[in-house]
Structure formats: structure tokens, C-alpha cells
Amino acid sequence: MSRTDAERARPERTRDDRVLRITRIVALLLLPFLIIAVILLFGFPDRTGELFAWPITPPLTAYLLASAYVGGIWVFARIVRARRWHRVVVAFPPVIVFTAALLIATLLHLDRFSQNLSFYTWFVLYITTPFVTAWLMWLQRGRDDGEPEIPDSRVPMVVRVLLILVGVASLLTGVVLFVIPTFVIPFWAWDVTPLTARVLGAVLSLPGVVSLWFLRDARWSSFRIVFQAQLVSLIAIGCSLFAGRDALHWDRPATPGFLALLGIAFVGYLALYVAMELRLRRAAASPGP
Structure with a gap:
């Protein structure tokens, strides 16, 4: 039996594009931790050493991590209310990668963490969230029938390729930061430790993993929510860079490269979002067959 035949043979109830109640509950439970962070x-x-899981210096790194959490708040708040699984599924692989990377970073640098309530909360969350998120994605498998919404629009191939290239650049930067932080530290845009370099690598993996989903899906309805989250996160990152600008080392090669990558990502994501929303409105306004 071919893959297509096997998919058609599944019970119809598994292809209802529904977000399961347990998925909503987990998203709702995670929201307060993101907000507090x-x-x-x-x-x-x-005061991160006292109030957070470990002392983070300079503050710019704390701001960048918070910016990632801002995007997470947007996504999980939408999951709580989402009615269709395909609208939020693209958020799950990056969350799995991000949380798994932070778990590994934590285990590699346990000596850097504060022995306080925030650390124990952090540890419990990151030792469970990657597996719980993967389990939820497994539970939801097969519910997306792959059909476009009415109305919907496909992201053009050339746009998908460009965004994949930008995402891969972000993902590769994150991988280098995570795997060989001591090599990157002398060149990075601001002072980081091996732990904070790995945390930043995890943050940069998020848009990279999102972009790879274009290899299997081109429906704008599948990406609308996650692109909203990425734009909100990028705005927070821009504000963070302004607030923590004194920490930037302008004589280091990574500084203009990092800022350029963020600028290209923001302009590209915003242009895509506006263009696709306009196409969606035109599709909704056009008379049916």
C-alpha cells in the first residue's frame, strides 16, 4: 500500500484538523512560566542570579532570551484558542528543538546555575517540555488533511526558497554557537560565556526550524500564526538591541553580520506577512465558482 493509500485508509476522525484538548491544556499550563520569565x-x-535560573551578563543576553519567550507567549496563547491543528503544527518542531537544546545546555553547565526556586523550575520545565511537546505532536499526527482553508493562499515557491535560505543561515549560526561556543566567543557581537552562547544558539534555531517546514507545506494558513509570533519576537529583539546597545562590540565581525541577519529577517517576514494577508483578502472577496 502506498503512503497516499495508507493515509486515505486512516479513520476519518483522525483527519478532522482538530486541536486536542490535552494540547490546549499543556499550552495553557506553559503560558504562566513564559510570562514570568x-x-x-x-x-x-x-538580578538574574537571584531571581532567574542563573546570573546572565550582560543584560543584552537576558533581553534576547526574553524576546524568544515573547514569541512563545504569542504562539501558546493562540494554541489555547486554535480550532484547526494545521494552523499551529509548524510551531511544534522549533519548540522541540529549542527546549531540547536548552536541556542539553543546562546539563553541560550545571555548575553555572543558581540553587534557587527559579533554577529548579527551569530544570523541571526543560527536562519535560521537549518530550511532552513531541508526544503532543505524535498524538496529533494525521489530523491535518493537507487541504487549504477557504479562503487560503499558497506561499510562492521563490519566496519559500528565500525564506529557507535566511532560516538556514540562522540555524547554522545557532548550531555553531551551540556546538563550538569557545570558538565563537572572541568574535561574537557581545560578551558571552559558553552557556549563554549555547542559549543564543537555541534561540537562533527557532526561525531556522520554522523555515524548514516550507519544504512540506506552502499554505499561508499554516504559517500565519507563527509568522505573527516571529514578527513580535523580532520587534522585541530590536528593542533589546537598542536597550543593550552599550554591550555591542562594533569592532567584531559578528556584530554587523548578526544585525544584518536580523534586519533581513524582519523585512522579509513583514513583507511576506503583508503580501500574503492582501492575497488572502483578495481571495475572500473574489466570487466563488
Whole structure:
């Protein structure tokens, strides 16, 4: 039996594009932790050793991690209310990679963490979230029938290729930061430790993994929510870079490269979002067959 035949043979109830209740519950349970982390990292960057899981210096790194959590808040809030699985499924692989990377970074640098409630909360969350998220994705498997919404629009091939290239650049940068942080530290845009370099690598993996989903799906309805989250996160990153600009080393080659990558990503994502929303409105306004 071919893969297509096997998919057609599945019970119809598994192809209802429904978000399961357990998926909503987990998303709802994660939201308060993300909100608290954002408040602590943005509001008290100089007290992370006391209030957060470990002391983070300079504050710019704390701001960048908080910016990733801002995007996470947007995504998980939408999952709680989502009615169709294909609208949020693209968020799950990057979350799995991100949380797994932070778990590995934690285990590699346990001596750097504070022995406080925030660390124990951090440890419990990151030792469970990668597996719980993967389990939820497995539970939801097969529910997306692959059909476009009415109305919907396909992201053009040339746009998908360009965004994949930008995402791969972000992902490769993240991999280098995570795998060989001591090599990157002398060149990075601001001062980082092996632990914070790996944390930044995990953050940079998020848009990279999202972009790879274009290899299997071109429906705009599948990417709309996650691109909203990425734009919100990029705005937060821009504000973070402005607030922590004194930490930037302009004589290091990574500084203009990092800023250029962020600028290209923001302009590209914003242009795509606006263009696809306009196409969606035109599709909704056009008379049916």
C-alpha cells in the first residue's frame, strides 16, 4: 500500500484538523512560566542570579532570551484558542528543538546555575517540555488533511526558497554557537560565556526550524500564526538591541553580520506577512465558482 493509500485508509476522525484538548491544556499550563520569565528577564536583568535560573551578563543576553519567550507567549496563547491543528503544527518542531537544546545546555553547565526556586523550575520545565511537546505532536499526527482553508493562499515557491535560505543561515549560526561556543566567543557581537552562547544558539534555531517546514507545506494558513509570533519576537529583539546597545562590540565581525541577519529577517517576514494577508483578502472577496 502506498503512503497516499495508507493515509486515505486512516479513520476519518483522525483527519478532522482538530486541536486536542490535552494540547490546549499543556499550552495553557506553559503560558504562566513564559510570562514570568519575560517579566524577570526584561524587568530585572541585573538580578538574574537571584531571581532567574542563573546570573546572565550582560543584560543584552537576558533581553534576547526574553524576546524568544515573547514569541512563545504569542504562539501558546493562540494554541489555547486554535480550532484547526494545521494552523499551529509548524510551531511544534522549533519548540522541540529549542527546549531540547536548552536541556542539553543546562546539563553541560550545571555548575553555572543558581540553587534557587527559579533554577529548579527551569530544570523541571526543560527536562519535560521537549518530550511532552513531541508526544503532543505524535498524538496529533494525521489530523491535518493537507487541504487549504477557504479562503487560503499558497506561499510562492521563490519566496519559500528565500525564506529557507535566511532560516538556514540562522540555524547554522545557532548550531555553531551551540556546538563550538569557545570558538565563537572572541568574535561574537557581545560578551558571552559558553552557556549563554549555547542559549543564543537555541534561540537562533527557532526561525531556522520554522523555515524548514516550507519544504512540506506552502499554505499561508499554516504559517500565519507563527509568522505573527516571529514578527513580535523580532520587534522585541530590536528593542533589546537598542536597550543593550552599550554591550555591542562594533569592532567584531559578528556584530554587523548578526544585525544584518536580523534586519533581513524582519523585512522579509513583514513583507511576506503583508503580501500574503492582501492575497488572502483578495481571495475572500473574489466570487466563488
